[in-house]
Amino acid sequence: MRIVPFFLSFLLTVGLIFVLNTQWGAVPPVGKFLSPQHGCWQNAESVDKDFSATLSFPDLKEKARVCFDEHLIPHIFASNEEDACYIQGYLHAKFRLWQMEFQTHAAAGRLSEILGAGPGNGYLKYDREMRRLGMVYGAEKTLLEIEKDSTTKKDCDAYTAGVNAWISNLKESDLPIEYKLLNYRPEPWSNLKIALFMKNMAYDLAGSDEDFELTNAKALFSKEDFAKLYPTRQDSADPVFPRSMAYLSPGLPVKAPATADSLYFNNTDSVTVREVKPEKNNGSNNWAVSGKKTQSGRPILCNDPHLGTNLPSIWYEMQIRTPEFNTYGVSFPGAPYIVIGFNDSCAWGITNAGRDVRDYYSIHFKDTTRREYRFKGDWKAADQRIETIKIRGEADFIDIVSYTVFGPVMYDRTFTGLSTTPTEQAYAVHWSANDPSNELAVFSHLRSAKNYDDYKHAIRYLSTPGQNIVFAAKSGDIAIWQQGQFPAKWKEQGAFVMPGTDSSYMWQGNIPADENPYMLNPDRNFVSSANQLASDTSYPYFLGSSYPIYRGKIINRKLEKYNSITVKDMINMQTDNYDLFAEMARPILLKYIDVSQLSPDEQKYLGMIRAWRLRNDPEERGPTIFKLWWSKLEKGIFDDEFSVTTLPMMRPYESTLVEALLKDSAYKFVDNIHTPGKETLAQVVTEAFKNAVPEIAQAEKEDRLEWAKYKDTWARHLLRLPAFSRMHLPIGGGTHSINAAKQFHGPSWRMIVHLTNKTEAYGVFPGGESGNPGSPYYDTFIDHWVEGKYYPLWVMEQDELKDKRVKWTMIFNK
Amino acid sequence: MKFIVSILLIALLSFLSGLYLPWWGIALAAALISVLIQQRPGMAFLSGFLALLLLWGAMAWGIDGANNSILSKKIALILPLGGNSLLLILVTALVGALVGGSAALTGSYLKKLL
Secondary structure, three states: OOHHHHHHHHHHHHHHHHHHOOOEOOEOOHHHHHOOOOOHHHHOOOOOOOOOEEEEOOOOOOOEEEEEOOOOOEEEEOOOHHHHHHHHHHHHHHHHHHHHHHHHHHHOOOHHHHHOOOHHHHHHHHHHHHHHHOHHHHHHHHHHHHHHOHHHHHHHHHHHHHHHHHHHOOOHHHOOHHHHHHOOOOOOOOHHHHHHHHHHHHHHHHOOOOHHHHHHHHHHOOHHHHHHHOOOOOOOOOOOOOOOOOOOOOOOOOOOOOOHHHHHHOOOOOOOOEOOOOOOOOEEEEEEEOHHHEOOOOOEEEEEEEEEOEEOOOOEEEEEEOOOOEEEEEEOOOOOOOOEEEOOOEEEEEEEOOOOOEEEEEEOEOOOOOOEEEEOOEEEEOEEEEEEEOOOOOOOEEEEEEEOOOOEEEEEOOEOEOOOOOOOOEEEEEEHHHOOOOOHHHHHHHOOOOOHHHHHHHHOOOOOOOEEEEEEEOOOOEEEEEEOOOEOOOOOOOOOOEEOOOOOOOOOOEOOHHHOOEEEOOOOOEEEEOOOOOOOOOOOOOOOOOOOOHHHHHHHHHHHHOOOEOHHHHHHHHOOOEOHHHHHHHHHHHHHOOHHHOOHHHHHHHHHHHHOOOEOOOOOOHHHHHHHHHHHHHHHHHHHHHOOOOOOOOOOOHHHHHHHHHHOOOOHHHOOOOOOOOOOHHHHHHHHHHHHHHHHHHHHHOOOOOHHHHHOEEEEEOOOOHHHOEEEEOOOOOOOOOOOOOOOEEEOOEEEEEOOOOOEEEEEOOOOOOOOOOOOOOOOOHHHHHOOOOEEOOOOOHHHOOOOOOOEEEEEEO | OHHHHHHHHHHHHHHHHHHHOOOOHHHHHHHHHHHHOOOOHHHHHHHHHHHHHHHHHHHHHHHHHHOOOHHHHHHHHHOOOOOOHHHHHHHHHHHHHHHHHHHHHHHHHHHHHO
16 A cells, blocks of 8 residues: 555656646746756846857867957957858857747748747738748748859858857757747758848848739729829939939830730729738938048948847847958848948948839639649649648648749638638739849958949849948948849839739849949938938839838938038937928928817817927927827828728828828818718818827826837837837837837947048947847847947957957857 | 755755756656655655755845846746746745655655565
8 A cells, every 4th residue: 555655646746747847828838947957047147157268169260269348249350251150150149049040930931830820820821921922932042042152152151050059059958048938949050041031131121012902092093093192203202312313224125015004004903812011111221421521521321220129139249350351230140241330441331222022913723723824825834832831739731832934822712811801813922032142242242342343343242122222431432322133114013913814014124233223422422311212203214102201301401401520410310300201291280270179178289289399309299299190180081081991901101191281281082071061171180189189188197198108119029028128218219200219110220430540430229239138238238229329339450359348258269 | 864964965966967957857866865865755745845945946046146137027027926036036946846845755655665
């Protein structure tokens, strides 16, 4: 009988261990997670941690050294570029491994593998979108190009080896905390993952389109109404390349097909599928001022890319020095090189060009097997690619994607994106990111660029995403190119879904790179871009029409005015909160509000927005009131016309409404089509204000009326965990300010480079060098960023290895 | 005396197991010591319980101090502990203690069988 107590206690012990070693729902295995020697406690980094080390890697060609300053920013001293890439890979992995893998899993449509299918199968749908867009397919093709280029192949091989050197030495207890929370392990890194990372950036920056929404608008509205809702030109636009510029005659003249009117413009088929969309605010500011406008006589270059304000930060700041080049700037954990930064001769920065490089073609399959489709009067065989999506805790999902001459059939009866409406329609996507390219070569060349010609040659490697790349050299040159592989389109080509029954609507070729717009040392002595339209109608190719206006306008307005410019002026400008959209729109609101209809409380709020000086400063209440009022006005004007359908639709841009109302207060859509009477602008403006007041009052009650509190900017962890995020950041700015800080999105890096003999540079980003939420270096720079402060960038010299600013040193032996 | 020695040895062996084995090595350590040092089952359980309570508690507390509680505050928000670092340390200690106590109990019954 003595066996019974033993047996019972044995079962208890084993049972307890089993329960504590198993993941229950979202709760990680508690025993493993809380063990001080294995679990989360191992990620609680000592604030006195010593990062110095002597390491040995036989893969290295020669000895190298990394000096860390007090912010944990690494300065790599290597004797050749491959070792530099190896060490860059090692450091990226050491400090940011989880983020690198998570982002490349997202790009590869492998989120379900880690997170499960998700609420409403949300992660599974996302994964299917990524697969069907051809993200992996495109990455595979890019990988071939990367490996054809001997430099990028060498560098990527070294980078991957460096990452794997870290991964292969990882003990369970050293895993980043997110792996422990989600209970999985990292897999080895590869060059394909680098390519996937580049595709992820391409998706974020050049994956946007509104083809379905505009196709539906074309079906719903008359031609005249459509033109009023979605004008092709915004009067107030201030293009990147000034209207006075002359352009070469197009080397690739394009012509719309003969059937365009009947099959395309006058076609009224609608679309029920719904895309997963990349963040449409992904954009940026950049500018460079010539020495002729600066106090020092030397150029100053500025760039602040606008991306998700994520933690771990999308950027990793570093210096890389070899005998061939010395670069400082920000890199992407997941890829080698410095992406935005400077070397000893020049500086560069990027903003998104925003051109439409993603189009859809209507496909007719022969039957439900989707093996053949109608093309040029015959049934053509489609290549079918099998995508296996692993789902945590469930069986694999098998998706079969048909590939046509246009590209993958992204949506069809088996996949309708976020829509739940069944359909027999099918749409193939043509996305320039699926064409072969090697964007990494841009950065492998820029790092040793010495002058304008080197820069021009380097940027030619950029295909997708197309960018406005600004350049400034110590020699005094400033320049900007809108560079990318852009299709040569006829007017409105690709704005809507196109017929896919023959080749007549395909892209007729790419605009020769020499015909991309550019400026070198222009008369106005500055170059700039803020994602606005590249050029006016004098440019001989179709540019599309969905571009933001106001940041570009205010930047140019300032730069035109300024002289004797200093770094301080540039800091003030980059962090400026002035709202040019509000400058244009508020007069309409104030002119047409019928004060006699307002209660004393409502008048109080009206007084606040009247007194507002149009700056989106953190403690102002005007921006909140303005935003709520304008959004109610937009709803009041457009809800009636748009609510007649549940199809995917796009509301008109803010700039469309403000320009239309400034031109004509009897703008057609002011009238509510569901009411017998004809509303006036005064009625609609007043009603919008009265509708906004309850929300304004509620915000005031909750102490959220001040702009920074209302906007509630976060540096948000990739898993969206509040505990790992920095919330409620007291920073102003907004969509239309140069300081484009929104809730989860904004200036992810701010950089100012003064091209003096010894480069004087400043930078800051909303995060820290370490991706470990348990590290004091996780969010080092956030407070400075919030306050509009910058750090001087220390470009370490060879003779500063023992400088007291070096806190830790890693020696890499071979 | 046996009690104190038992506690110390379980703690030491558990710590060593943590260097080479996964987290449940503490169960092996507690069971082994309980087989070697005979105590009544109740005392054996208490030895294992207190040994791990102290070991895991002290380690977590030490790590937390060196980290200025940066991570514990965050983990104590992700787990439903109201952001309280001390509570997280306590829960950590309790988890280890339960496993240690149960394993020690098992060990003492095993000893009785042999």
